[in-house]
Amino acid sequence: MTDGVARDEGVLIVGAGPTGLTLAIELARRGAGVRIVDAAPVPHRESRGKGLQPRTLEVLEDIGITERVLAAGTTRLPFRKYFDGAHVNDTDPFAEARPTPDAPYERGVLIGQWQVERLLRERLAEFGIAVESGTEVTGFEQDEDGVTAFLADGGHIRAGHLVGCDGGRSRVRKALGVRFDGTTDETQSMVVGDVEAEGISRDVWHQWFASDGAGVMLCPMPGTNSFQFQSGPELDADGEPLPPSLESFQRIFERYAGVPGVTLTDPTWLSVWRVNVRMADRLRVGRVLLAGDAAHIHPIAGGLGMNTGIQDAYNLGWKLALTTAGRADAGLLDTYEEERLPVAAWTLGISTDLYARVREAVREPGTGVEAAAPPPMGTGYRWSSLARSSLAHASTSDATTVSAPAVGDPAVLRPGDRAPDAPCLDAAGDPVRLFQVYADPRFTLLGFGAEVAGAVGKLGVEHEGLVQAFAIDGGDLRDHEGHARRAYGVTGPALVLVRPDNHIALLTRDPDEVTDYLSRIVLITPKE
Template sequence: MTDVLIAGSGPTGLTLACDLALRGVSVRILDQRSGPHRESRGKGLTPDSLEVFGRLGTEERMSATGARGLVLRKYYDGAHVNDTPDTGGGLLIGQWQVEGILRERLAGLGVRVEYGSRITGLAQDPAGVTARLADGGSVRAGYVAGCDGGHSTTRELLGIPFEGYTEEKPTMVVGDVRAPGLSREYWHQWFTSEGGGIMLCPMPGTDTFQLQASPETDGRGEPLPATAQGFQRLFARHAGVPGIRLTGAGWLSNWRVNVRRAARMREGRILLAGDAAHVHPIAGGLGMNTGIQDAAALARTLAAALTGPAEDDALDRYEAERLPAAERVLADTSARHRRVLAAVREPGRGTEAGMR
């Protein structure tokens, strides 16, 4: 029997797995996907997250991969208005790069992600948890950590309510694109007096930009899904930079405001972390980072439960610490999102309004 079974190999699950393995805890980490992705998704690490990775022995590699001090270049109605240095002290790095570095660290500790492994059932007793898998097999573990994202199978199997709201219409389309000829020294942010805009952020160590834009709409004003052709039309409309063609579009996604948290983060020997426990607006880039902090707290919790006499007390402390933290992040990021929406209507202002 393994000590801890982790569902999900995003930044939260991988951080937890590395932390536990370094503490001598036996770990298995499952992911229902067929393999790793190469999507930028969450693209920034805060100093608190870098501190966690320093303890795990991965901070230097991440700092060498990412970039600091990116300048936000603002345009309004096509004209360059001003430049704003990012002074937040964080690191710009793609989520897939973070995950890759953590996977390598975990492999060095003797643990590899088991892809194509989907959990279909969970049954627990006083001695542990049995996870049933889609292939008919099962895994026995002392504890299970659900780090499997906003559509968490773990949370759904436990029947834990995901309280809050999701806006019906997408607010933004996102994706990864190439833009040959566009300077990679800036995070370009174009906004217009008619409303809407497009942003292209250069991802370090790649030739791609992360694109974020107001969605196209149809004749009835309804948002259209993200497409490569739509990205080019949005760029022509909001940026209007001649000679730039967006190519190699990948990770086409529609993003909508989602403000939810799990009613509880623990059900006996099964615990939730990261997006499985809370989702919120992207303003401030706190999503991936909050999951990393969850993972650090959960590693301490599980290590204490495995070695100490007061198992329930240790497990209860995790929820007592992280559920209020999730509440604060939901409120904070919602306020940041409102500030950004107001700021982009003013020439020269942009996403920095949500950074603090």
């Protein structure tokens, strides 16, 4: 297959996992040209990464599939722990968690990765785009005008940019010559797979552990008859790991679970997982970028992999769309690496620590895997060059109108932080949440107070294709319970500019600062 794509008119995504699919949707809903290819001839049906975190649910709400995810998965699955064959306890680490006005998702969702990918493909199809399956990219060349990707069938695809979302063994990353720094511990491995098991309750996540530090876990996968099986590998007479098989799974289960009469059947996925802690040293080389597992891989604990990749794509999508449309210089793409590499490093560190805690927890009868429940993700990008506080331009007497946080204070909203949700009323008096407002792919400008309502309307007209503007209590939205003001730390007239990926761009009172901010990262007049 041979295509010609002119400069900056399209993006080729290599890899149709959660990262690549999310990026394709983000580009498509902004009108950017996009093609997504995958070497596999058909989609897989493997549970793999099986959890979506609350911040990821916010991201997926923005692109339009969270309701479908919640319908397909489950948010409540207690952990049932056994130790040396005896039942120890049933626990739910999120039993006391409740949604709040600024954070509507108090817990994550258990759902198979293949189900997430199916829902993302369905959403992408609503934009008229399908994954080009069985299309293997073997290499590429880039020049000043674009990238030419070479295919296994002898064809090629020409695009303005190429994004490698092709997993931990990424061919795109290797072709770029990007280092993948870190370690692989061959002495620590796990066998995983999807099997069926009659006679085992599907109401809990079973965790059988033994005093020798080993064990087996069976997690029921929602919407299926299967369980995800996890265990250390069975060893041969020389102490070497045996390859995963249904027979070895059965022997491991019988040894540690001690549940008579249960036979594991119908394996649809058998695999080995090894402890990898690696990260790319760069995320962009010219017109080629990396995202998801192609850029970082880490221990399985905490379920952070699929989530981090989706959030990579969410950060990159709007920046790539503006760049390919000629609305921003390519320098905007540098902020993708600036913002996401530190997050990748944090994820590697925290997931490695969580994995160590899991291994320690299984040796203690009174604890379990829930002791290593992951911390929240999506804490923001305060360090970014796109995060800017306007308070340096304000007088001391003015500084009370928007909270002035101390550097590093997580309790006070700052530029770069995740934009909170809040219930409001629209112009017709109907309930609407800020997250619903933010689902528009543009920047969002909120104006608090009658004093700035006129400026909000003017800015919205001046930057119509780039910004949607709302006067709070000025006719567009009503903060009828004060949740928006509390969430954003507003005590007087204020302008809040929210990025397309729902992070705070600017907190100010000066309309000129809004225009100044946009002009620093976006070309107000599109390129011809």
